[in-house]
Amino acid sequence: MVEIYAAALINGLLIGGVYALVALGLTLIYGVLHIVNFAHGSLLMVGMFAAWLMAEKLGVHPYAALPVVALGMFALGWLLYRLVIGRVSRGEDRAILLATLGVAVVLDNLFLTLFGGDTRQIESDLTFAVIELGPLLLSVPKVIAFAVSLLLAGALWGFMALTDTGRAIRAVAKEPEGARLMGIRPERIFALAYGIGIGCLGAAACLLLPSFFVSPHVGSVFVLVAFTIVVLGGMGSFPGAVVGGLLIGVTESMGGLWLGESLGPIGISLVFIAVLLFRPTGLFGAAR
């Protein structure tokens, strides 16, 4: 009995690491641009398809493809902000929300048109590999995904804290007009931050693929999870996204264990609603 719980706990933590990476991108975009990026799940789906195509057509393992996919997704995010979201939204809250929804609708259905609705997976030696840890069996791709996700989260934090570009991003997040007076162009930083947020998704996609399926609908699976993590941790908070990711990973796997396969997913939605209704600043957020 204890083993089952321990296994569920560890599994939840492992998947939570990747969730944290997905949520980091979302919280970065919120923190800097103050926009709710509803296209986040759909863009993760695009990254997963990119990684899947590289594995299937070119024979490149998703881990080897990670830098390329992350860079490609960064470029896609940057372009998307420059060409669509930044232009269409004119800085209005509702227009931005609907613009990102529009992008999600277009992407989901574009991939449905191109690839059909089937779910796809890659076959690799790693898919079913496990590490034995006492009585527990840990899935190797999940352990790798967890470790690399947290490594990348640390790297992103370092980038934001230590580099000039990171400082410029934080300056724009706090005080766009002040930053403009210091010679920083906020519009450039917005596109850059959006690109970095989406680049995180490219990395997460490659880490997920060996143990997760991909389909044009997979975005909607992740979008609510990512938002739950971000509001739980506090919108815009980096440590919040990491802690929130781990908590939600555990909530999901414990929910599945206690409530069963079909009722289990309710846990995430309930956490989300409860946080929004009773503690909208989240665990690490400053008061609004």
Next chain:
Amino acid sequence: MKPVLIAAAVLLALGPFALTSQSLVNIAMLTVVSAFLGQCWNIAGGFGGLTSFGHTIFFGTGAYAAAIMQTRWGLNPWLALPAALVLGAVVGAAIGAASFRAGLRGSYFALVTLAFAEVFRVLSNSLDFTRGGLGINIPLGMGAANFQFADRRATYAVALVLLVLATSAAAWLKRARFGAQLVALRENEDAAAALGIDLVRTKTAALALSGGLTALGGVLYAQTYLYVDPSISFGVERSVEMLLVAMIGGAGSVWGPILGAIVLHIIADVSRAWIATPGFAPMLYGVVLLVIIGVLPRGIIGVWERWRA
């Protein structure tokens, strides 16, 4: 609105009764249902600015009410209409009261409605009461007394009555004090509150009105297709379609959702003849939405309003 336009609208609405092709009537019926659901969304989302991403909650509540009342309790399906109206309004009031009391607005309200819809989907997918993922089949029993029509024109007539009802509600909002309060708080919450408008009560009432009407659409769906299941009832696609219809036609206007539904169904039918792959038409909807937000924030109807002004 000019009498000529009203005459044209009446003619357009009554035209399908003269059609003998059931498939053409079916297209007209689906367009009117879309317009109706878009109009329901418009009442909260357009007039009140309550951007809901989960309006299918009310649709699904109505659909399940119809299915459960018949299959479990043997009630006449016509009774499902008043029941759905009340249930939809209660669910809307509950979600509204909880969200607005917590001060959720804008994107946060959109996200919380999405999460509520997911809760409803998961619950209907796992409870015995709703027969879980199997869904509920409504036994066949054609006849007007049983709210099951072999002739699509009868279904169309019911849809048309619903659309007239919802559009009258929107037209009433345009003139009534309640509607003016809604628009005031959409434009500036703080100013509206300073004028003594009770934000929570007004917004909750709008969501309840919109929810009650939307649930009627769920009853019509259940009686037309005689089957409901969790993803038909509570899937995100329907919420998005309702929003698209209203936003593309013109949110906050009386005729916008009708225009939006006509435009979306023309896109759907033309593009299906062109590329039939599933997903192609909805992709175009998304593109149209982006163009509308970027170029015509007041929707297609905005062009007409600007020209008239």
